[in-house]
């Protein structure tokens with residue numbers, strides 16, 4: 001993969017400071033590829049719109065990979081369906097799900113259920129239905145990555161909208177020696193479109209009005225780097241049910257989250273490190289943005305049913321034919337983007353489940 005200008009700048013800055021940086025793993029194809037059960041995926045053209053969608057099919061997504069494969073093996077995908085209830089028999093085992101499709105209420109029976117609604121909707125559904133929560137851990141330990149960003153102006157054209165966005169990473173701070181915090185953080189180069197940058201500058205640096213417009217005027221010469229920093233599980237950070245209900249009568253989620261001492265120490269360390277990298281790369285008018293990212297935890301995996309929601313196979317401790325398979329099962333936050341770990345855990349959970357049926 002070609003690096004974008006922010007990645008080149010990060011490589012310069014890291015090299016000057018003796019920090020190791022390397023090309024990031026990118027789930028895309030750099031040559032045309034016939035994707036089984038889907039069609040021709042064309043090589044990446046470095047257009048830089050990965051966050052909005054990929055016009056060539058280069059980027060790996062579930063619609064080009066797993067879903068066509070699953071369909072080819074007999075799966076039926078039902079879109080625009082919202083699960084609102086999980087039915088159980090007298091022994092508490094799942095017997096079916098109730099869902100709404102375009103206003104119509106329907107039912108699907110099942111022998112086993114995989115709940116994969118994500119770190120917010122999975123615990124929200126379980127709490128609404130009072131299900132799989134004998135441990136009291138559903139909704140607990142909500143985590144979000146410390147995702148501080150540092151931006152600056154360069155003399156040269158950066159044009160960060162062009163090129164694959166996050167093409168360079170450094171893992172030197174993931175477990176750095178002699179630091180004042182547990183865990184660490186991954187550094188990555190950035191590339192975002194103007195509207196995303198504007199929202200980040202307003203939310204993370206409080207920029208508004210003329211100051212915001214002035215910086216955005218220089219969009220073509222701005223470059224940024226950011227982190228995914230570890231977040232420790234904490235009793236104070238949790239998802240509960242709000243009083244307000246949605247159109248289906250289910251309580252909405254309420255999330256209470258704030259940084260503890262360790263997250264604040266990681267944030268401060270990362271600001272110093274990234275500012276030094278950007279200075280060494282030749283950036284001016286450097287500013288840091290407050291930011292956190294990703295919804296992790298809330299149905300954690302563990303070995304003890306009193307302290308965790310699912311076991312090491314992703315199976316509920318309370319309901320033996322209920323599996324949870326999404327980022328809610330993470331017991332810790334890890335210092336990296338979560339998607340690859342979610343995919344690895346999904347394959348592992350599927351393998352363990354199939355092994356019990358052989």
Ligand SMILES: Cc1cc2nc3c(=O)[nH]c(=O)nc-3n(C[C@H](O)[C@H](O)[C@H](O)COP(=O)(O)OP(=O)(O)OC[C@H]3O[C@@H](n4cnc5c(N)ncnc54)[C@H](O)[C@@H]3O)c2cc1C
Pocket residue numbers: 051081082083084116117118119121122125294295325326327328337338339340342
């Ligand atoms: C803008 C953005 C950029 C990101 N960039 C990256 C990145 O570069 N790298 C990375 O690793 N991660 C990235 N992430 C994070 C990553 O996308 C998530 O961590 C990941 O998708 C979570 O996967 P999941 O399977 O747990 O949940 P999801 O992907 O959220 O899937 C849950 C699914 O369940 C459905 N659902 C929820 N409730 C119900 C219900 N009641 N009935 C039926 N269906 C339901 C939802 O519609 C959704 O399709 C990004 C996230 C965002 C928002």
Ligand code: SF4
Pocket residue numbers: 028043044045046047048049050051053054055056057058059163164165
């Ligand atoms: S840069 Fe991203 S969106 Fe553009 S072709 Fe490559 S993978 Fe697709």
